[in-house]
Amino acid sequence: MDIPVTILTLLAGIAITLVSLWFGLNNNLLPFAATSTAADVDTLFNVMLTISIGLFLLVQGLIVISAIKFRRQPGDESDGPPIHGNIPLEILWTAIPAVLVMGISVYSFQIYNQMGGLDPMNHGGHKMEPQAQVAMASDSFEGPMLLADGTVNPEYKKYAAGVGAAPGADAPDVTVNVMGLQYAWIFNYPEGFVSGELHVPVNKDVQLDMVGQDVLHAFWVPEFRLKQDVIPGKNTQLRFTPTEAGTYPIVCAELCGPYHGAMRSQVIVHDEADYDTWMQTQIAAANVEGEAIAMTPPNLSSAPLDPIIQAMDMDIRAEELAQLHPSAHGQMDHSHMQHDPAMVMN
Amino acid sequence: MTSAITENPEATKPPSGPQHKGHHPWWIYFTFCTDHKVIGIQYLVTTFIFYLIGGALATVVRAELATPASDLVSRELYNQLFTVHATVMIFLWIVPAGTGAFANFLLPLQVGARDMAFPKLNAVAFWMVPPAGVLLIGSFLIEAPGSGWTSYPPLSLVNNQTGELIWILSVLLLGTSSILGAVNFGTTIIKMRMPGLSFNQMPLFCWSMLAASALVLISTPVLAGALILLSFDLVVGTNFFNPAGGGEPVVYQHMFWFYSHPAVYIMILPVFGMISEILPVHARKPIFGYLAIAYSSLTISFLGLIVWAHHMFTSGTPSWLRMFFMVATMIIAVPTGIKVFSWVATLWGGKISLNSAMLFAMGFLSMFVIGGLSGVMVASVPFDIHVHDTYFIVAHLHYVLFGGSVFGLYAGIYHWFPKMTGRMMNETLGRIHFTLTLIGFNLCFMPMHWLGLQGMPRRVAEYDPQFATVNLVCSIGSFLLAISTLPFLYNAIHAWIAGPKASGNPWNALGLEWQTTSPPPIENWEGDPPLVEDSYAYGSKPGKKSVTALKGSDLWKTPV
Ligand SMILES: [Cu+2]
Ligand SMILES: [Cu+2]
Numbered sequence: 001m002d003i004p005v006t007i008l009t010l011l012a013g014i015a016i017t018l019v020s021l022w023f024g025l026n027n028n029l030l031p032f033a034a035t036s037t038a039a040d041v042d043t044l045f046n047v048m049l050t051i052s053i054g055l056f057l058l059v060q061g062l063i064v065i066s067a068i069k070f071r072r073q074p075g076d077e078s079d080g081p082p083i084h085g086n087i088p089l090e091i092l093w094t095a096i097p098a099v100l101v102m103g104i105s106v107y108s109f110q111i112y113n114q115m116g117g118l119d120p121m122n123h124g125g126h127k128m129e130p131q132a133q134v135a136m137a138s139d140s141f142e143g144p145m146l147l148a149d150g151t152v153n154p155e156y157k158k159y160a161a162g163v164g165a166a167p168g169a170d171a172p173d174v175t176v177n178v179m180g181l182q183y184a185w186i187f188n189y190p191e192g193f194v195s196g197e198l199h200v201p202v203n204k205d206v207q208l209d210m211v212g213q214d215v216l217h218a219f220w221v222p223e224f225r226l227k228q229d230v231i232p233g234k235n236t237q238l239r240f241t242p243t244e245a246g247t248y249p250i251v252c253a254e255l256c257g258p259y260h261g262a263m264r265s266q267v268i269v270h271d272e273a274d275y276d277t278w279m280q281t282q283i284a285a286a287n288v289e290g291e292a293i294a295m296t297p298p299n300l301s302s303a304p305l306d307p308i309i310q311a312m313d314m315d316i317r318a319e320e321l322a323q324l325h326p327s328a329h330g331q332m333d334h335s336h337m338q339h340d341p342a343m344v345m346n
Numbered sequence: 347m348t349s350a351i352t353e354n355p356e357a358t359k360p361p362s363g364p365q366h367k368g369h370h371p372w373w374i375y376f377t378f379c380t381d382h383k384v385i386g387i388q389y390l391v392t393t394f395i396f397y398l399i400g401g402a403l404a405t406v407v408r409a410e411l412a413t414p415a416s417d418l419v420s421r422e423l424y425n426q427l428f429t430v431h432a433t434v435m436i437f438l439w440i441v442p443a444g445t446g447a448f449a450n451f452l453l454p455l456q457v458g459a460r461d462m463a464f465p466k467l468n469a470v471a472f473w474m475v476p477p478a479g480v481l482l483i484g485s486f487l488i489e490a491p492g493s494g495w496t497s498y499p500p501l502s503l504v505n506n507q508t509g510e511l512i513w514i515l516s517v518l519l520l521g522t523s524s525i526l527g528a529v530n531f532g533t534t535i536i537k538m539r540m541p542g543l544s545f546n547q548m549p550l551f552c553w554s555m556l557a558a559s560a561l562v563l564i565s566t567p568v569l570a571g572a573l574i575l576l577s578f579d580l581v582v583g584t585n586f587f588n589p590a591g592g593g594e595p596v597v598y599q600h601m602f603w604f605y606s607h608p609a610v611y612i613m614i615l616p617v618f619g620m621i622s623e624i625l626p627v628h629a630r631k632p633i634f635g636y637l638a639i640a641y642s643s644l645t646i647s648f649l650g651l652i653v654w655a656h657h658m659f660t661s662g663t664p665s666w667l668r669m670f671f672m673v674a675t676m677i678i679a680v681p682t683g684i685k686v687f688s689w690v691a692t693l694w695g696g697k698i699s700l701n702s703a704m705l706f707a708m709g710f711l712s713m714f715v716i717g718g719l720s721g722v723m724v725a726s727v728p729f730d731i732h733v734h735d736t737y738f739i740v741a742h743l744h745y746v747l748f749g750g751s752v753f754g755l756y757a758g759i760y761h762w763f764p765k766m767t768g769r770m771m772n773e774t775l776g777r778i779h780f781t782l783t784l785i786g787f788n789l790c791f792m793p794m795h796w797l798g799l800q801g802m803p804r805r806v807a808e809y810d811p812q813f814a815t816v817n818l819v820c821s822i823g824s825f826l827l828a829i830s831t832l833p834f835l836y837n838a839i840h841a842w843i844a845g846p847k848a849s850g851n852p853w854n855a856l857g858l859e860w861q862t863t864s865p866p867p868i869e870n871w872e873g874d875p876p877l878v879e880d881s882y883a884y885g886s887k888p889g890k891k892s893v894t895a896l897k898g899s900d901l902w903k904t905p906v
Binding site for chain 2: 029030031045059067071072076080093097098100108109118212215216218220222223225227229236249256258
């Protein structure tokens with residue numbers, strides 16, 4: 001049966017397009033999307049995956065067809081045709097990838113802007129009194145992260161690398177100061193308590209102001225599609241709006257020592273009411289423990305902690321975290337630590 | 347141009363008969379020898395031994411990761427294993443094998459020179475490699491480095507300090523060796539070409555080595571600077587990169603990646619060149635788009651210098667910088683695409699011999715395309731924020747550096763083994779080797795894309811139990827990959843000792859390196875080398891004899 005080559009090529013092209021589109025739309029390769037912008041990142045991924053699958057099938061198909069169709073027959077000592085090039089074809093396969101990557105670049109730029117990736121560049125024009133600043137341990141040359149009264153310095157934000165506010169967004173609803181240290185995350189709430197887990201309300205604009213204590217870490221929540229290095233002496237930030245209540249893992253993604261793989265925590269996205277209840281409980285507990293502990297600043301500068309305890313304990317209660325600060329409570333009591341080897345996934 | 351190979355001047359016509367005089371004794375390979383062919387083989391054998399050691403380290407890493415808990419080796423040792431694995435594979439295998447081994451052996455033969463421009467410097471460059479390797483691998487006896495091959499401060503300043511210092515010394519030695527090599531390659535290509543051989547007549551391997559050598563010369567000194575400052579922080583307590591004393595850890599990352607992104611091209615450009623040499627010979631077709639491939643090497647070399655911060659999209663990198671490096675990285679896809687499509691077009695319509703060299707070259711093409719496409723994906727900042735420092739990156743980098751560079755190096759070994767040793771390798775064992783490598787490689791690294799997307803970070807000794815099954819598959823793949831080297835090892839050793847003798851030109855190739863005996867005599871040619879004006883002139887032109895119809899001495903006198 002003789003089928004013209006043009007028809008075969010057309011059919012192959014249609015088949016590659018359909019397979020790529022089907023796989024791009026039904027790949028299920030990414031985890032649950034739990035923030036307002038995670039789905040945008042997923043769409044970007046699916047578009048890039050569709051294009052990639054199409055190009056892969058094209059190139060791989062040509063290689064396999066060549067290997068079968070143009071295989072040298074035994075005894076054939078002749079050469080192939082002396083084709084040295086084809087200028088229109090070469091222009092075509094220069095232009096198509098160029099157009100594709102430019103398109104992906106523009107698209108990525110848009111998504112990044114929607115996520116708030118460009119915010120640290122655009123914002124931060126607020127006025128402030130220089131004498132209101134106070135040097136903190138997390139100081140870097142950009143200026144302090146916190147003002148003298150303990151509130152976030154609005155000026156500092158414009159220098160912090162990371163993901164900021166979406167275009168047109170107001171001030172964040174919730175701000176949490178995050179400290180990464182070997183091998184735990186400490187979440188310092190402006191309400192005056194600390195937690196080993198991140199609790200945030202659903203559908204609220206949350207900002208994390210992050211700094212490292214000892215070495216580099218990276219704060220990553222796969223379900224949020226957000227990751228940012230946590231750097232000693234340099235502030236970084238993340239901002240997001242969780243849209244789905246639930247519990248998601250917080251993973252340290254930057255090598256930080258032998259127990260790097262055990263440096264995990266979780267973020268719990270609450271309903272509004274649940275969040276208020278949790279907040280009241282924490283404030284009450286902090287008050288019981290006393291002012292000194294509740295106001296513990298996040299610079300646990302002189303505490304190289306026992307890594308085994310930190311590594312195994314992913315469920316540190318607020319009081320215990322307060323005890324981590326040696327100036328407040330001296331030696332910490334290991335027996336209080338709860339061991340919870342089962343990692344909670346969504 | 348009417349002929350590929352001009353007639354040899356009458357006076358210097360090669361003498362007929364066997365040409366076995368002028369060869370080195372076997373023990374020369376253990377000495378400070380200045381013959382580029384000896385040095386090339388010294389590089390190849392030495393780096394292959396390091397490759398086996400690096401592979402053994404990877405096998406232990408994968409054995410640990412076969413189960414979610416950290417249960418096989420200590421966490422400290424685990425970090426040392428992947429740190430030394432990466433360092434060995436990059437600095438002791440792919441870089442010195444692609445540049446040191448193949449460039450040393452091939453460049454003078456391809457440009458018609460008797461030796462490299464600076465033979466003594468060449469030998470010095472090689473003899474820096476074994477002590478550096480012994481130092482690095484021997485560090486397991488004292489304390490191995492454990493802060494990753496990236497060695498980011500402040501971790502590298504507080505973690506395994508002795509090992510860190512050994513790592514710095516070893517990498518500085520290897521970097522110096524690499525710079526000396528690049529000086530030699532660049533000079534040889536530019537100044538040692540035989541009379542009449544213009545740039546646009548050079549084999550494409552020479553072009554790619556020119557591009558790679560430029561990268562080595564521009565970027566490696568920056569790495570050396572970063573490591574010297576890091577060693578000051580480590581030893582004398584300066585604070586260049588230590589935030590505890592006001593230093594800037596992010597500046598180290600910039601300096602490190604200013605070298606280490608170009609290093610990817612230092613590892614892949616020589617292989618690009620080798621593929622451009624191998625495909626036309628075994629497909630019996632001219633390389634498609636010679637100039638496009640040559641200039642795309644230079645373009646990649648230039649662009650490769652301005653994309654380094656794509657490794658730092660989640661670091662302390664400001665937004666505008668993230669956007670700039672995203673776009674610059676995306677653009678590299680264009681010259682890379684030109685190469686890939688040109689290679690596919692070279693295959694198309696040829697008379698393809700599916701021998702081991704060709705199979706590995708096709709394997710290179712297929713696997714490298716996957717790594718290249720995932721490379722475009724991770725260049726996109728919003729997506730990279732999710733997958734940076736995850737197993738998606740581990741998968742991507744291995745598709746580029748194993749699927750790309752190592753498949754290409756194997757193709758090169760199968761292709762030039764007869765020229766290097768004067769013996770033929772066994773094709774059946776070669777095909778078994780290829781099949782096992784292809785299956786093991788994909789089984790090991792393809793599932794890692796999923797692991798990274800789903801939430802598994804890299805460089806962890808323990809992981810979420812939901813990833814157990816897929817990790818086990820990866821580990822099985824890695825064991826298969828380890829086993830796949832056995833038929834190759836047997837094949838190479840057996841062929842070198844007792845393989846069938848190879849003729850001077852067993853593939854009927856047009857390249858200048860094939861127009862001499864196998865192995866070539868000390869002076870590379872008896873008499874003057876012929877001028878090869880077009881080493882890709884395969885194909886029967888009307889009224890011309892096919893090059894394959896010519897045998898032996900015909901090549902020397904008949905215009906093709
Ligand atoms: Cu960490
Ligand atoms: Cu790179």
